[in-house]
Amino acid sequence: MNRFTTFGLAAALSLGLLGSGANAADDAHGKLPTRQSWSFAGPFGKFDQAQLQRGFQVFREVCSTCHAARYLNFRDLSEEGGPGFSEAQVKALAAEYDIQDGPDDRGEMFKRPGRPADRFPWNYPNPEAAKATLGVVPPDLSLMAKARSYARGFPMILIDALAQYQEHGVDYVYALLNGYSDSKDANHNDYFPGGKIGMAKPLADNRVDYTDGSPKTTQQYAKDVSAFLMWLAEPKLEERKQTGFKAMVFLILFAGLMYLTKKKIWAAAH
Ligand code: HEC
Structure with a gap:
């Protein structure tokens, strides 16, 4: 084997490997999400407070009608490095919710207005109730932005490690929320492994009323709520x-x- 054949073989082999990385995107795995630019990426990354506030609004008005976020306490929303709501805002927000408490001295459970130390309540009393209504239990969103990932294949896995690419999960959530492309099948999602998801398209243009002039589009909502979920999954990201x-x-x-x-x-x- 002369030098040129060896070189040619090596080149073909590496191209093949690159190719197999890209081909990881078949229906069984779902399409590969595209990388988004996030304010919190990279070694100097920081959350964009206004974005986290909008993301919380989307989470609260849309996602939380089905999904729980059991690691979210109201008071986290005023912690440093987060959405930056004031303590008074958080107090007022918590008080809008009825929280189950008890038992009282007669042994009965009762409802009272929420307090900052309370956990953000789930709309369903238990997973069975959620399943009875929705058909599938919606997963808790607390850690979702870090729990989900996708395979980028070799050699991207090495390049990602070197480039400190840590946004696979949040890129996936963003892609998923924008991934309803089939107008005939509401439950078809390009990015969900297998293509059939038990969540119908949750977002639509103008669904959430932003007050800071940001575009009221599905894409913007998806971007903001994904950023919020990233904060929820790693509230100490900036500190780290x-x-x-x-x-x-x-x-x-x-x-x-x-x-x-x-x-x-x-x-x-x-
Ligand atoms: C009408 C109820 C409903 C709403 C509203 C809703 N979801 Fe879901 N979601 C579900 C259900 C049910 C599943 C489980 C689907 C499955 O496993 O097939 C799910 C699954 C998910 C998943 C996991 C996908 C995976 O890889 O397993 C993510 C992420 C998600 N939802 C994010 C969101 C976000 C963000 C919002 C708000 C913009 C939202 N959902 C609004 C019901 C809902």
């Missing part, structure tokens, strides 16, 4: 990224100091 950056700066400075120290000590020995 900042700590990582500080650690890198520290290590670089420390390496410099060690180098100077080494030079000084060994200079004396000559």
Whole structure:
């Protein structure tokens, strides 16, 4: 085998591998989501507060009619690094919900207005009730943006690791919400593995009334609610990224100091 054949073989092989990565997109796996640009991506990523607030509005007015978010407490909404609602806003918001509490001193359960420390309530008393109405139990959305992912195949898996691409999950959620392409079948979704999903298209243009002038389109709603779900899945994302950056700066400075120290000590020995 001469050098050219070897080269040719290697090239063909790597192209084949690249190709097989892209082909992971068959019906059984669902189409490959496209990468979106997110404010929270990359080493300096930060959530966009206005976007998180809009995303919460979409979650609250649309998604939460079916889905639970059991790790969301009202007061999280005013925590640093989140949507940035004021404590007064959160208090007022919580009070709009009836929360089951008890038992009281007669042994009875009762309803009372929500408080900031309460968990965001689910619309259904239990999964069975949700299933009886919807046919399938809608999964809890608390960790969804990190729980779902998709295979990008070799060699993208290596490239993604190097490029610190960590938004597979949120890109999937965004693609899923925009993935209803078949006008004859309301439950067909291009991105859902198998193509048939138990959730009919939840979003439509003008469904949620934004007050900050952002476009009232399915795409914008999908983008905002996906960002919100990312925050919900990783509320300390900003802190983690900042700590990582500080650690890198520290290590670089420390390496410099060690180098100077080494030079000084060994200079004396000559
Ligand atoms: C009418 C009820 C309903 C509404 C409203 C709704 N969903 Fe769903 N959703 C479901 C059900 C049911 C499933 C389970 C589908 C299945 O497994 O086939 C589901 C599944 C999902 C999944 C998981 C898909 C997967 O990979 O397993 C995501 C993500 C999701 N919904 C996000 C949302 C978001 C975001 C919203 C709000 C914009 C929303 N849903 C609104 C009922 C709903």
